[in-house]
Amino acid sequence: MATTPLCTDPLCSHIRLTLSPMEFGLLTGPRRLFERGATFVGLDFLAHPFWDKYIEYEERQEAQDRIFAIHARIIRIPLHQYARYYERFRNLSHTQPLAEVVPADTLAKFQAEVAAEAAAYGGAPRPELEIERDVRAKIDAMYYEVFTQTQNEVSKRWTYESENKRPYFHVTELEHSQLNNWRKYLDFEESEGDFSRIVSLYERCLVTCAFYDEFWYRYARWMAEQPGKEEEVRNIYIRASTLFVPISRPGIRMQWAYFEESCGRVGVALDIHAAILMKLPDCVEVIVSWANLERRQNGAEAAIQVLKDQIDAPTVDLYTKAALVAEWAMLLWKGKNSTEEARAVFLKNVQWYADSRIFWDKWFQLELEQSPEGKEGETDQTERVKHVFDEFRSRSRLPNPVKRELAQVYMNFLMQRGGKDAMKEFLTVDRQMFGSVQHATPQETEGIQLTLTHRPVSVSTASKSGSGAKENGASLGELDEASKRKAQIRYLNFYEAHPEPNAEAQGAADFN
Template sequence: MVMVRVGSSSSIIIMLYERAADSVGLDFLAHPFWDKYLEFEERLDSHDRIFAILGRIVHLPLHQYARYFERYRTMAAQRPIADVAPEDVVARLQADIARESAEKPRNPAEVERELRTRIDAYHLEIFQRTQTETTKRWTYEQNIKRPYYHVTELDEEQLDNWRKYLDFEETEGDYERTKFLYERCLVTCANYEEFWFRYARWTMAQTSITKEVRNEEVRIIYSRASCTYVAISQPNIRLHYARFEESIGKADTAIAIHEAILATAPGDLETIISLANTHRRQYGVDAAVAVLNEHISSSEYNPSIRGALVAELARFLWKVKGDVDEARKTFQKQQQWFSDSSDFWRAFFDFELNQPTSSKEEPSRHKRIKAVFDDIRHKAHLPAQDLAEMSGKYFDHLLDRGDSDAMQEYIELDIALNGPSSVAVASKQKTPGKGAAQANGS
């Protein structure tokens, strides 16, 4: 609220009130602000400005819209006709009265009285439109239980109310009102990245503003979310911020955003992979490989993270660079260091399972797949659930691609992996997949 100091210039204070009107004037519960603004103008005895302010308020769907309209209507009856309606409206009404007066002449007093009556009807139409707009928003407004920021979570009912309210305003199509509602929403829902994402995407889609202005507004939205409100444990909004900057030609800024995330959350796998992909898009595959190698060699990361990064490096070499042999060598060279990394072994196994094949090449392909699976069973130290998952894939491989001796291996593995403890040499954990189902007699 604006505080009036003795000796302050009234023009400066009016400017501050106008800034406040831009910030909060559209709020459904903005009546305390508008009351203070009108009160200030009353102290200046500025009736022209009071009437002008009321003329703005009567168009706004506010909680207390009716009392502002009554005051506006009362003042309008005492104002010059030129002040109480737009010039084109007054001209149209005067023309209508003139046509009617051609048949039945009226004196000037009667003409003015009739004109004021019709202007009052015009004002009532404004009131009815404002009343309708207020009623349409009332359902959403009454379900806003917490219009302020708090660190505690909002319940799903309130979040859903904000989603529906935003849907409504977007459908109405008023840019200023929709933008204002997003800002209101993000006072309450500042910690929820879904609303920051939605705000940024909605802003990007607004073709009514220039591209330069639009980009700057989106940048501010992402910056506020990333630097102030959304927890660092939620990197998605920050990564999207980086992608936005890259999309408008600011690759250096995108890379800097990634590095800032990693400075606060070192070892975040998604961020490292996204950073490598940014380098790949901008500077080529070798640059991406260099980024991954740098992080793989970092002593700050635990083996689980580094194992996942090795898997990603091999995927780059295979899928992006198209070098299958180099990818395989990467897996083979690194496997001794990552016996506990499920991500590493899952990627290695899937890599061999997904290699293209032919009848001629199938025996050598099976040999490579079997070698990896044997290493998973005998060298890796994986949780039972992950071992069961990979065993299921191997059973399916034997069923789908195995040769005439495959069922012998299948049965032996089934006993070893799924048999009772007296005969099993590995986990008694049931192996999922169609292979395990058939092996258990279904």
């Protein structure tokens, strides 16, 4: 247990919020428990019931010196009932020997001041009681300044405390206004710069907001900025991951894995990935993160092996496999600098994963980001991009709004990097993807209302094959609704999915 100065005032440096490790070790029984409680909740704005119990215990022990010492600690803490404790402290201080009320150097200073004041008036030597009375008056003035400072600190926090409508844990959602109040309160306390108070407020916040990931992230990031606090950061991640945040939201666990990797504990980071996949075997983000961990530590081949193993796993569904195949190709391209191998992966697997948006996004990315040299290279790249687009139109059963988005990617390429005849292809694609609806089939007009809300034209043939993709001459049919959702989904790495909080939002705040 660290020793924490109660205040920065040198006159008060002999009083502390917590005991030193040696002093704490000398305590036994209830006092030891009360001191633990003071460490955990003593700074809470509503901690007066705890302090009352502590004082009540010492009163039963008739330990007047400890009762005074506890009040001397409390009067510096911004509490809801701070004034009550100050009045009791002031009364107690009048019954304590002067040497127990202030440090020896402060007492000597006040006594010297009283003697100097008496000498200035040239009076006769004064009685001891009179001198003590004047010294106590100076001590009272000193502690009144402490009271005034505490009062100011209470006033600063009252705005936030008065808005805190639920200071306890509950499984139901909080209002957006409550979350926003906690954010502002944490901003304020961090700006004040008192480590103990900041930790105390974070701990209070997480009692109420334990199911909201953002506050765990924020606490861990703030703690990581403090020097020598690696173990404290680790404990924050452990508490969030093993007690409060459900595994269905694995983002905080992934952050924990990155933290452990940064500390050189690669085995722990791998174990965290494996533990998540035991419950979420289809989680693309976790599998890709695992592969990249292996790439960083052991090279591209180790990463590719992770992806291959997951692609072959029976627990991984078709659309997850499609995303992993696309990542495999990306690793070959960027990790091994082998564009041809990456292209071969797409060409080999297009027959299986043509209904995955991620698959096509990555294939387009591969071809669009090449840097051709000379006219021949530019012509070759144009043919390759066109080949990807033609394959996409003929093979994919993705919903038409998605097809139009990818068509626009191709059209942008033609506009910005196409050759002399690029506008012929541009207008052909424009006519086929965004033209008149009167000749389109029902499948081709799917999603027309969505399109018409964004542009004044109708929908035409989004698929070259007319009635849908075919294999061996037989129609593959349309995707069901569940498959459509999986087919067109895009994934973000968890560290990319941190939307800015909306201060104007109303109603209950979803945990997700």
